[in-house]
């Protein structure tokens with residue numbers, strides 16, 4: 001079992017990582033409880049596969065659990081489902097000292113975290129992330145929220161969980177595509193902060209994707225440690241935390257262009273976005289020309305989408321994609337903020353990027369389709 005401590009003073013918490021955590025969820029959560037009862041919010045797919053095991057794990061410690069089961073998918077991160085969760089928790093008479101459990105991928109974690117932030121002006125919640133993406137990224141750091149028809153993640157709050165239980169065993173039921181989408185965020189950590197981790201992934205990525213549990217645990221541990229280190233330095237994204245958005249300005253534009261559908265998953269957009277950010281960095285003379293190819297070669301070795309050519313269906317032209325990028329939250333005083341890099345593992349926040357270079361990178365990537 002690994003443990004990463006997120007040292008945020010009064011809001012500090014542990015991220016436990018390892019197999020079998022769902023079976024021992026009761027023992028892990030019990031110290032947080034004022035009464036032996038929790039409220040689980042989950043979704044249909046996760047519920048069908050793992051809810052009984054979680055309830056058993058809680059019952060083993062005498063903890064009663066009620067569950068609300070929502071539809072799966074990104075559209076659940078909406079005003080309508082936020083209302084449903086909050087009203088359900090109120091109807092269940094959840095009190096300020098109670099604990100809500102978010103049991104699912106990033107969609108459930110973001111939605112339930114936000115509901116917990118606003119219920120009675122804030123109740124505690126535990127994240128039990130069930131996707132690789134949620135284990136390495138969305139369950140840690142306290143960003144919670146829902147989507148607006150005007151864009152993704154535009155409504156939300158910072159609300160740190162009280163505990164995160166990343167059970168490596170549940171990753172075994174993910175589809176290969178969902179697993180690899182989460183791996184897009186894992187590679188992002190190598191790309192933004194550690195060439196050594198990227199090289200470790202080059203060496204072990206295929207075995208990890210094939211199911212090696214020890215390698216999966218190590219990849220989650222290293223990713224969570226990197227995220228925790230950054231979040232502790234900059235909890236509310238005034239500076240360094242923006243590094244975690246490597247690949248996201250491009251990725252979010254691609255997600256918007258594909259309508260947040262199965263054409264492109266979030267983590268797939270991030271992986272392609274990292275490649276485009278490296279390409280832009282190389283174009284600007286910041287990074288060796290070979291680096292973007294090396295990054296893409298690893299995506300190819302993993303059987304992942306790596307370029308705009310790999311996205312099925314139509315895409316807007318370069319100006320259309322730039323306009324979608326400008327919608328992103330990372331716009332400050334009308335300037336697009338990009339995360340660029342000097343090498344794989346050395347990213348930095350760039351405020352004044354020449355948009356004509358970005359347009360050229362996009363136009364060439366579109367022309368290759």
Ligand SMILES: NC(=O)c1ccc[n+]([C@@H]2O[C@H](COP(=O)([O-])OP(=O)(O)OC[C@H]3O[C@@H](n4cnc5c(N)ncnc54)[C@H](O)[C@@H]3O)[C@@H](O)[C@H]2O)c1
Nearest residue numbers: 045072105106107130131133134137138143170173174178
């Ligand atoms: N808060 C943050 O810091 C942060 C960071 C990154 C991403 N996000 C958000 O996370 C969301 C994406 O998260 P996600 O990729 O986990 O999506 P998701 O929650 O939709 O899960 C992806 C798919 O996996 C299924 N699933 C979940 N667990 C499973 C399991 N153990 N076995 C089989 N299937 C399982 C789900 O039903 C779904 O179909 C996006 O909304 C994104 O904005 C938030």
